[in-house]
Amino acid sequence: MVERPKRIRTRTKKSAAGRARLVRHAALALATLAGLSGPATAYDLPSLNLGFSSFLDGAPPAGPGWYPTQYLQVYSAGRLTDNRGRSLGLPRQDISVFASLTQLLYISPVKIGSGALGFDIIIPAIISSSADDGLGGAALKAQQGIGDLLIGPFIQFDPIMGEKGPLFFGRIEAQMILPTGRYDAAAAVNPGSNFFSFNPNVAGTLFLTPDWTVSVRLHYLWNASNDRPNVGFGPAVLSTQAGQALHANFASEVSVTKELKLGVNGYWLQQITDTLANGVAVPGRRERVFALGPGALWALKKENFFFFNAYQEFGAENRPEGQRYVMRWVGHFN
Template sequence: MRKLLSICACSAGLASTQIACAYDLPALNLGLTSFMDGGLPAGGGWYVQQYLQNYSANHLRDKDGNDLGLPRHELDYQLALTQLSYLSDLRVGNASLGLNMLVPIIAHIDVDDGLDNAALKARSGVGDLLIGPFIQFDPIMGPDGPRFVHRIELQVNLPTGEYDRDRDINPGNNAWSFNPYWAATYWFTPKWTASLRAHYLYNGKNNAPVRALGDLDDMQAGQALHANFTTEYAVTEHLRLGLNGYWLKQISDTRFDGHEVSGRREKVWAIGPGAMYSFSPDDHLFFNAYFEQDAENRPEGTRVQARYVHHF
């Protein structure tokens, strides 16, 4: 449900030139969720979701959307993460209460700056823990089935992941964040739907910023908005095909020791094809690909993932 990788800063001496970049935001859900996102597919009880993702970027963008002044700009990682969800029988009006928990494990991170990684140093390991209580509203029904369903979740990211001040790329962020969202699915017809998941992000302070940022006591990443959006069509009883995308925009400046620093705001958007195959009401397999565009203060690349959902 998140970006799964935090690139906090980078710096390198190139002759007399000092290179620095932002990349301040924590791990986020950029495209991890897609079709039929407004409701759990099989009602109450326990769910397990397994994600496998490959991300590959050959652009590391600066604040103007240009490549950083490095000989190479290659970042690749492969990750696996597991999500547990529980939708209870506890009711609040026309809705049920539930809980999500997600632990990412990054299997491998590879970075190449063309300088024997003098500018960019990375480590692999376990990422931060995410916990989110949610309220799942009952679907609004039409004459031919559901027409609309939605959910609100209050996600909190906890700084439990591995983090090293001497590494620019870390699986953990070393700061808590609050990342609530609203997710909804609308049925245009029984076979054609569109879904949206809209997030707001507020970040706490990192009291041990990476050393590449300089002699700082703390760093607080700015606030951001981000969203996943999809539309798909059931081409058979079991197979749905469509488009999926995401969008991210940082809306306030990062703070160094309490002072706002301009020129570090991040943004990116992506779109690509997707598919969902339902083996049964309790088992679903998703494939999603995303091609990023117009990145600023972020990597820009391609994201491909598979996700399996099982309801017990």
């Protein structure tokens, strides 16, 4: 008569302990789920350009001048992965984010050799977000608000021309991510990262024929320290530094009509160094993901361009794995 309650209490304690370990595991994995790159990008790394640039990336659509651009992105994931690509053991792993990016890009008449100087500014924002862990929010918490400001001076090189038109366009940019966005150390989905990042890139578009192009943008990422790390690291961790990474966008499209182009697009991310906690490397947290999908570009006259790109993620490690849909309008005026 006495032993049965004891066994029941023991199982209850084990169940509570297991649930607590699950929450700690999920919180540790979800260090800073952010808003730009996928809203969210993921556990340690800041929000990045994953899939936002695609067709004709190395070439300005209409020459020098001002390019206001508006992005809308829908991202959803039903799977959060560990360092072996396995799902975390949460009852639910549903994350959804609706994000906006407002960009202003300028290509000036000032030139250095064969390149025109320019700059771009991007203000991201998470309009709405939700995270369902199946535990009443014990492990996952989502935030909305303005994200980290991105600024980048660049050089847009003159095109290499052939007999039938351009053969190659190229650009190099020294992009920086400034920690100006909203950040909560207890949240899994954050608009901001709370640390500075240097994210330079090179972009190029190769014309295989006048109506068929291939574009690639390759980024390198370096991150500064975060003096308010996610609570999942524990109270003894006073600072963290996300590892370095490489990531790329790639796309190929063909002209269906003069105004419409259709193609395929994708992105890739690989963290190449370990995250640091209190200056010590934390193994097993490197992030990786691939994505592929269809896309379209509609040119409305010469000053308005509409892009739609869809992506299905796969091969994720230490990241969410889901679907991303990006809609983009690009204008132009002198």
